[in-house]
Amino acid sequence: MRLHLLLALLLAAPALAQSALSREVERHAASVEAKVVGWRRDLHAHPELSNQETRTAQVVAEHLRRLGLEVRTGVGGTGVVGVLRGARPGPVVALRADMDALPVTEEVDLPFKSTVRTQYNGQEVGVMHACGHDTHVAMLMGAAEVLASMRATLPGTVKFIFQPAEEASGTGPGGALAMLRDGVLENPAPSAIFGLHVFSGYRTGEVDYRPGGVMASSDGLSIVVRGSQTHGAMPWAGVDPIVVASQIVLGLQTVVSRQVDLTASPAIVTIGSITGGVRGNIIPDTVTMSGTIRTFDQGMRQQIHERVRRVAEGIAQSAGATAEVKISLGNGVTQNDPALVERMRPTVRRVAGKGMVTGQSTTTSEDFSAFQARIPGVFLFLGVTPEGKDLKQAAPNHSPRFFVDERALPVGVRLLSNLAVDYLEGTKGQEPTAKPR
Ligand SMILES: [Zn+2]
Ligand SMILES: [Zn+2]
Structure with missing residues (x-):
């Protein structure tokens, strides 16, 4: 016992x-x-x-x-x-x-x-x-x-x-x-x-x-769109970076909505600032944009980085401009x-x-x-x-x-x-x- x-x-x-x-x-x-x-x-x-x-x-x-x-x-x-x-x-x-x-x-x-x-x-x-x-x-x-x-x-x-x-x-x-x-x-x-x-x-x-x-992960995004400066009345004489930047802003909306698996995890791509030009009748050389990318999954973070680059560079190329995309890694x-x-x-x-x-x-x-x-x-x-x-x-x-x-x-x-x-x-x-x- x-x-x-x-x-x-x-x-x-x-x-x-x-x-x-x-x-x-x-x-x-x-x-x-x-x-x-x-x-x-x-x-x-x-x-x-x-x-x-x-x-x-x-x-x-x-x-x-x-x-x-x-x-x-x-x-x-x-x-x-x-x-x-x-x-x-x-x-x-x-x-x-x-x-x-x-x-x-x-x-x-x-x-x-x-x-x-x-x-x-x-x-x-x-x-x-x-x-x-x-x-x-x-x-x-x-x-x-x-x-x-x-x-x-x-x-x-x-x-x-x-x-x-x-x-x-x-x-x-x-x-x-x-x-x-x-x-x-x-x-x-x-x-x-x-x-x-x-x-x-x-x-x-x-x-x-x-x-x-x-x-979320939090990464900084900066995009410089380079065109070619010209008179606002003669856009064909240059390459308009303002129109290209606008297309890029809209194109980026499709990264999360169309190009990654939304059901797996949420994500955000935001452009928070856009700067270019000094006067209404001058098409400028460059437009600068900055934003932030947030994700909840390491794999999706990589995918989004690649697609943001692809969208921005591809749209710029289609217009004869260039887009320089920089993503600065912040918190994971x-x-x-x-x-x-x-x-x-x-x-x-x-x-x-x-x-x-x-x-x-x-x-x-x-x-x-x-x-x-x-x-x-x-x-x-x-x-x-x-x-x-x-x-x-x-x-x-x-x-x-x-x-x-x-x-x-x-x-x-x-x-x-x-x-x-x-x-x-x-x-x-x-x-x-x-x-x-
Ligand atoms: Zn705090
Ligand atoms: Zn805190």
Whole structure:
């Protein structure tokens, strides 16, 4: 009888160990809740623009050192990396938060409202955490404290990545690429990465969790159409680039609607600016256009790039003009690894409960995609709009009225901590599966 009981206990041991760890997470997470709100308010009152996150980095680094982590600063600019080595052997997992604010003047009436002003592109602007990265930093600081308290039972290593300049990735290289260049995924090399973003489109504490492309790739498009200048009254004496550019704008509308499989995944080709000519009776030499291309699938991204070139160059050629097409690669697709999503689903369901939702893809982009291009990764969205507020009226991210219900923060801390712990526990004894790809 006793033997049977012992056997049953031994067989149940892995399950018991896992729930013991998650109980430990819950206990520690409860004890950091107030601190996380405090950090968030401090960061909110002291926002810093992309690549200028020096105070934020200092706050983070001091916190991680106090917790006894190995800390590296100046990674990819102002980035900070903390490494927590658990006492038990196991794999390495990474958690990422972005740190930068935006040139937006805050209009939310809060006691810790930002009053910071600075110069940006030659203009005086306010600075605000209008994308909620203050909450990302505070929640990851909280998760670091939770997990550091569990060092003795932690089966593996957690790498905390505090990334600068995510917002810069919309217009040039962002902080993720800079950190990757500085070896953020080496020594030790994580086999998976998790990140989350607060989002006003969901209720406080709701978690949008799904596989595949959750945020778009974002590539810049520039087209220079060269004709031959002539009198507006004698178009036959030259080549009119304005007519050619107009045909190209219309031709590009057929790339998504006629030339790729619309049922597989949505995509967008937009021309947002068109410039050419100085006077009504002069046909100019050149017309310049710029635009953006968004996709949710890496293969379709390549197809669209090829077809945009083909359409623009072909139309120009048919008129005796030329089109020089330049596509500048921006953020890739934020593509959640399907196997990792499936594997961690029970963890997210446990933490989010009924709040686990399957949302829609968003056509904005994220440089978290740069990490996902190297190792399997999952990006989650956390709702921050309280009950009683109309979700459709809630100010979106980047608005001067963007508002975060702080009751969502404990959910974020528990998500990050539990994802790390369950990933380590579940991967124990397995070979790391990460391959460069
Ligand atoms: Zn943003
Ligand atoms: Zn953001």
